Amino acid sequence: MAADLPSEFDVIVLGTGMPESIFAAACSRIGQTVLHIDRNDHYSGDWSSFSLNGIQKWVEQQKISCGDDLELSQTDEASILKEGEYLLKMPLKAHNFKDIKIKFHIEDKEEVPTKQEFHAQEKVDLCFSEEKGNPEVESGRKDEANEKQLENIGVDPLPVDTNINNNASQTSNETQLQDFSRDENQSQSPTDQKLSSDKETENPTEAPYTSVSVDDSDKRTMEGNAISSCEAQLEIENKEDMSSANENEKKCKNWSPSEIQKEWRKFNLDLSPKVLYCAGDMVELLITSDIAKYCEFKTVTRVLTLLNGKLEKVPCSRADVFSSKLVSMLEKRMLMKFLTFCMDYEKQPEEYLEYLGKPFSEFLASKKLSENIKHFVQHSISMTTDKDTTDEGLRKTKKFLQSLSRYGNTAFLWALYGSGELPQSFCRMCAVFGGVYCLHFTASQIILNKEGRCQGIITTAGQRIDCKWLVMESSYSPKEFVSPTNSRYISRAILLTDRPLLPTDSQELSMLCLPCPDDPYRPIHVLELPPGSMAAPQGIYVFHLTRLAGDHASVDDDLSFAVKALFKETEDDDKPKVLWSLYFRQNYTSQVERCASVPENVFLMPGPGPEIDADAPVHVAKDLFHKLYPGEEFLPKAPNPEDIIYIDNSEASASGTNQSDFKEQSDDTGKTQDLDASKLQSNEVVYAEPSSNDQSAESNDQSGIVIGSSVEIKENAEQNIVDK
Amino acid sequence: MTASSADKRKADLKVIILGDFAVGKTSLICRYIEGKFRAHETTIGAAFFLKQWGSYNVAVWDTAGDEKYTGLQSFYCRNAGAAILAFDLNHESSFESLWARFLPLLDNANEDCLKVVVGTKLDMLQPGSREVTQEEARRFAREINSNLDQKKLDRDPYFETSSKTGMNVTEMFEFIYQYCLPLSEDKKISSLATKRTSASTSTVDLNKPAVSAPQRTKCCFR
Ligand SMILES: Cc1cc2nc3c(=O)[nH]c(=O)nc-3n(C[C@H](O)[C@H](O)[C@H](O)COP(=O)(O)OP(=O)(O)OC[C@H]3O[C@@H](n4cnc5c(N)ncnc54)[C@H](O)[C@@H]3O)c2cc1C
Ligand SMILES: Nc1nc2c(ncn2[C@@H]2O[C@H](COP(=O)(O)OP(=O)(O)O)[C@@H](O)[C@H]2O)c(=O)[nH]1
Ligand SMILES: [Mg+2]
Numbered sequence: 002m003a004a005d006l007p008s009e010f011d012v013i014v015l016g017t018g019m020p021e022s023i024f025a026a027a028c029s030r031i032g033q034t035v036l037h038i039d040r041n042d043h044y045s046g047d048w049s050s051f052s053l054n055g056i057q058k059w060v061e062q063q064k065i066s067c068g069d070d071l072e073l074s075q076t077d078e079a080s081i082l083k084e085g086e087y088l089l090k091m092p093l094k095a096h097n098f099k100d101i102k103i104k105f106h107i108e109d110k111e112e113v114p115t116k117q118e119f120h121a122q123e124k125v126d127l128c129f130s131e132e133k134g135n136p137e138v139e140s141g142r143k144d145e146a147n148e149k150q151l152e153n154i155g156v157d158p159l160p161v162d163t164n165i166n167n168n169a170s171q172t173s174n175e176t177q178l179q180d181f182s183r184d185e186n187q188s189q190s191p192t193d194q195k196l197s198s199d200k201e202t203e204n205p206t207e208a209p210y211t212s213v214s215v216d217d218s219d220k221r222t223m224e225g226n227a228i229s230s231c232e233a234q235l236e237i238e239n240k241e242d243m244s245s246a247n248e249n250e251k252k253c254k255n256w257s258p259s260e261i262q263k264e265w266r267k268f269n270l271d272l273s274p275k276v277l278y279c280a281g282d283m284v285e286l287l288i289t290s291d292i293a294k295y296c297e298f299k300t301v302t303r304v305l306t307l308l309n310g311k312l313e314k315v316p317c318s319r320a321d322v323f324s325s326k327l328v329s330m331l332e333k334r335m336l337m338k339f340l341t342f343c344m345d346y347e348k349q350p351e352e353y354l355e356y357l358g359k360p361f362s363e364f365l366a367s368k369k370l371s372e373n374i375k376h377f378v379q380h381s382i383s384m385t386t387d388k389d390t391t392d393e394g395l396r397k398t399k400k401f402l403q404s405l406s407r408y409g410n411t412a413f414l415w416a417l418y419g420s421g422e423l424p425q426s427f428c429r430m431c432a433v434f435g436g437v438y439c440l441h442f443t444a445s446q447i448i449l450n451k452e453g454r455c456q457g458i459i460t461t462a463g464q465r466i467d468c469k470w471l472v473m474e475s476s477y478s479p480k481e482f483v484s485p486t487n488s489r490y491i492s493r494a495i496l497l498t499d500r501p502l503l504p505t506d507s508q509e510l511s512m513l514c515l516p517c518p519d520d521p522y523r524p525i526h527v528l529e530l531p532p533g534s535m536a537a538p539q540g541i542y543v544f545h546l547t548r549l550a551g552d553h554a555s556v557d558d559d560l561s562f563a564v565k566a567l568f569k570e571t572e573d574d575d576k577p578k579v580l581w582s583l584y585f586r587q588n589y590t591s592q593v594e595r596c597a598s599v600p601e602n603v604f605l606m607p608g609p610g611p612e613i614d615a616d617a618p619v620h621v622a623k624d625l626f627h628k629l630y631p632g633e634e635f636l637p638k639a640p641n642p643e644d645i646i647y648i649d650n651s652e653a654s655a656s657g658t659n660q661s662d663f664k665e666q667s668d669d670t671g672k673t674q675d676l677d678a679s680k681l682q683s684n685e686v687v688y689a690e691p692s693s694n695d696q697s698a699e700s701n702d703q704s705g706i707v708i709g710s711s712v713e714i715k716e717n718a719e720q721n722i723v724d725k
Numbered sequence: 726m727t728a729s730s731a732d733k734r735k736a737d738l739k740v741i742i743l744g745d746f747a748v749g750k751t752s753l754i755c756r757y758i759e760g761k762f763r764a765h766e767t768t769i770g771a772a773f774f775l776k777q778w779g780s781y782n783v784a785v786w787d788t789a790g791d792e793k794y795t796g797l798q799s800f801y802c803r804n805a806g807a808a809i810l811a812f813d814l815n816h817e818s819s820f821e822s823l824w825a826r827f828l829p830l831l832d833n834a835n836e837d838c839l840k841v842v843v844g845t846k847l848d849m850l851q852p853g854s855r856e857v858t859q860e861e862a863r864r865f866a867r868e869i870n871s872n873l874d875q876k877k878l879d880r881d882p883y884f885e886t887s888s889k890t891g892m893n894v895t896e897m898f899e900f901i902y903q904y905c906l907p908l909s910e911d912k913k914i915s916s917l918a919t920k921r922t923s924a925s926t927s928t929v930d931l932n933k934p935a936v937s938a939p940q941r942t943k944c945c946f947r
Binding site for chain 2: 006042043044052266284287288293295296297298299300407408414417418422425426428429432433437438439440441442
């Protein structure tokens with residue numbers, strides 16, 4: 002299918018992770034031709050979010066030792082290469098993950114298995130023996146180290162898990178019908194509706210402090226964390242007594258593996274979960290480029306901390322500070338004063354000058370803050386360790402505070418359906434402007450010329466494709482290109498549980514930074530995702546644990562502090578019970594330093610790092626873009642087709658003004674490239690900037706540009722092109 | 726951007742279109758939106774169009790040419806209320822692609838996503854050139870919608886259209902709206918409310934900072 006690609010592009014990008022996707026979109030946006038490739042059969046690479054089946058499949062794929070799943074065509078080098086050119090082999094598969102352990106922590110209920118299930122089981126076994134015929138898969142499984150690991154923690158060997166998985170998907174046809182009818186009943190009854198939104202409401206009296214602006218139509222179903230009007234609050238109070246009756250019943254279901262597996266579609270499990278600072282560069286970019294409209298976001302409703310063995314909500318905003326029972330009156334003053342200083346710390350350098358370059362904790366100590374307050378500021382607000390300098394601590398604290406008031410009482414956002422949606426939204430932007438996409442496909446070799454400059458690639462389909470610039474995620478590159486020294490690992494766990502961290506709030510999206518006794522310099526970051534974030538079906542909560550890997554510890558050792566502190570250990574504590582877990586280690590290259598051997602027109606991009614947020618890839622992509630295209634605008638606002646509303650039979654008044662808009666538009670995109678007619682069409686003639694002096698916008702109270710008879714506009718605009 | 730445009734920007738219904746390259750997806754949408762057949766070369770379309778239907782905003786998404794060599798992004802299908810599965814009546818392989826390539830993608834759409842099967846290029850049918858019978862397409866359409874409330878479906882969700890003559894194009898979109906969008910205002914509220922409970926309730930519009938916040942929160946550290 003991918004054999005007939007065009008033979009030349011301005012830019013070839015390998016990998017559809019975050020920085021690559023942002024970069025690809027930026028290039029495409031200014032009219033560069035972009036080929037964007039991923040060797041995986043899914044978008045977003047190591048930044049991806051998966052369904053439950055998807056992540057189980059991913060685990061299996063990680064075991065396949067090289068890119069055998071990619072078919073590789075033979076190439077006749079002599080016929081493809083020009084004089085003086087030579088080839089450099091590329092790896093077909095990355096080895097970014099290791100120590101992968103996947104496991105259900107619960108067993109199927111001991112009900113008599115239905116006939117149907119038995120049947121499926123047999124079939125699955127069959128599938129497996131077939132699969133074992135494949136030597137690669139088998140050797141992967143027989144890998145000694147692998148088996149030892151599994152034994153060590155008493156993990157079921159993988160095939161069992163996969164059994165369940167297939168089992169469920171095979172029986173799902175029958176069961177689905179029931180499911181649907183049940184769901185429908187639920188959702189069609191207005192009382193149920195009320196109840197469920199009510200249950201999501203935490204504490205009605207706190208509601209007014211949080212203020213996420215929502216769309217009108219949503220108001221009826223808003224959750225507690227999104228109340229922005231008194232009316233809504235009233236509604237919630239009215240419903241309050243109804244909720245308690247349902248509370249117990251709903252609280253935590255007794256899940257079995259097959260029940261969880263049956264809901265596999267409803268999971269969105271992130272390999273690299275990233276929150277967004279509300280005032281951070283990613284959010285800024287999403288807005289300025291107008292890509293925000295492709296995605297939806299939830300607020301991280303609270304920051305938690307473990308204080309003297311107890312989980313507490315960190316007071317962040319002024320409202321929190323005043324209402325918090327954790328801080329005394331004296332401490333309130335202290336904290337307020339300190340945070341107010343941090344907002345404008347640059348203006349008072351005398352306060353911190355002598356601590357520049359010294360640890361932030363020393364600076365905090367000098368401020369005579371109480372232990373509690375120091376703990377909040379260091380671990381929850383700035384999320385720094387004792388190694389971080391005062392400059393860094395102040396910068397992070399300020400960023401947090403600036404982010405606080407933008408979308409309500411929260412500093413962070415979470416992308417609905419997982420952060421794997423973000424690279425995809427940039428890919429879509431790239432495709433809309435003509436970027437060509439190929440998945441499950443990659444470059445097998447780089448073509449270099451006499452001077453060592455990259456001329457293009459040979460694809461796994463054996464085709465030569467030339468390019469001016471070659472940009473790749475670093476694990477795509479030949480070994481010679483990366484220095485091994487700065488490669489480190491991150492320990493990760495994804496846990497599914499039956500209830501939230503704190504019993505009362507079912508829809509809180511929480512963050513928690515846990516300093517660990519074994520090495521305080523490497524805290525564990527915990528992210529709690531409720532079903533409302535679309536990470537899991539109703540009744541299941543997703544926890545992401547992230548920590549820089551220790552040198553000698555295993556992934557379990559790295560994360561055990563958090564697992565012990567937060568999750569159920571004995572039957573009678575009421576902490577969340579872990580139902581399913583996936584542990585793994587992820588390689589990352591902190592800084593991709595350029596080795597001398599990297600051709601000057603080849604650039605490497607880092608994979609996901611240990612940061613909790615997604616601002617780093619924005620910088621990486623932006624820096625490279627400005628380097629390659631000095632003077633060009635980085636992802637300017639796209640002409641917004643959403644502002645074009647088509648209305649049947651309305652007057653065609655808009656046409657005149659839109660022409661000029663279009664001219665501007667084409668001038669913009671034409672800077673770097675000849676405008677051929679098809680390109681122009683691709684940039685959609687009907688686009689028009691709503692901000693421009695547009696009579697139609699004034700004469701009509703419809704949003705944006707209203708196009709009465711768009712046909713005419715199109716014609717005019719097309720003429721416009723021809724005139725040029 | 727005006728305030729009203731910000732309020733309007735969220736669509737009540739997302740309609741997506743899936744199908745092999747060059748089966749006529751973009752032409753179908755253009756015919757419907759613009760009322761005109763553009764005999765264009767295969768182009769890369771806009772991200773999506775908004776269409777007003779009564780008091781509703783409907784977002785009609787087109788593929789961005791990204792399907793030519795590879796799969797679509799999963800997020801293209803996210804939260805879609807209706808999916809048009811388009812195939813070329815003159816090419817059986819494009820019909821086969823619907824279940825082989827495109828149905829699996831709909832895992833990411835709403836659970837109760839209406840799937841409308843559309844045979845395109847009706848005007849190009851010559852005697853003997855039809856490669857997919859009405860019967861098999863109709864049966865396929867019925868089967869893939871068997872999870873839906875059959876009482877609400879007053880006909881099989883199958884249409885044969887021509888973007889050149891306009892045959893059945895509006896009818897097909899009307900059928901989608903009739904099914905997905907409740908007619909009266911009060912029904913609208915309850916039904917849309919239920920539709921959106923799981924997904925998009927109280928998501929954040931990045932373009933709308935919390936201006937309506939109570940004063941106390943607004944003054945945080947400023
Ligand atoms: C120890 C202390 C230190 C203070 N420091 C400052 C300061 O540095 N700068 C300053 O501007 N104000 C400060 N205040 C607040 C201020 O003095 C008043 O409390 C404020 O003007 C509200 O008065 P009120 O009578 O309307 O509300 P009250 O009846 O006093 O408060 C009712 C509730 O509203 C909440 N609340 C009150 N004020 C705020 C607020 N500003 N933001 C969020 N929630 C609030 C509290 O949770 C309180 O329980 C401080 C208050 C205290 C107790
Ligand atoms: N005669 C005829 N041609 C059509 C029809 N629909 C599409 N085409 C042509 O088929 C080609 C591909 O159409 P396009 O909409 O770009 O397909 P897409 O890739 O699915 O978006 C174009 O050349 C169209 O002109 C139709 O209904 N009748
Ligand atoms: Mg098209």
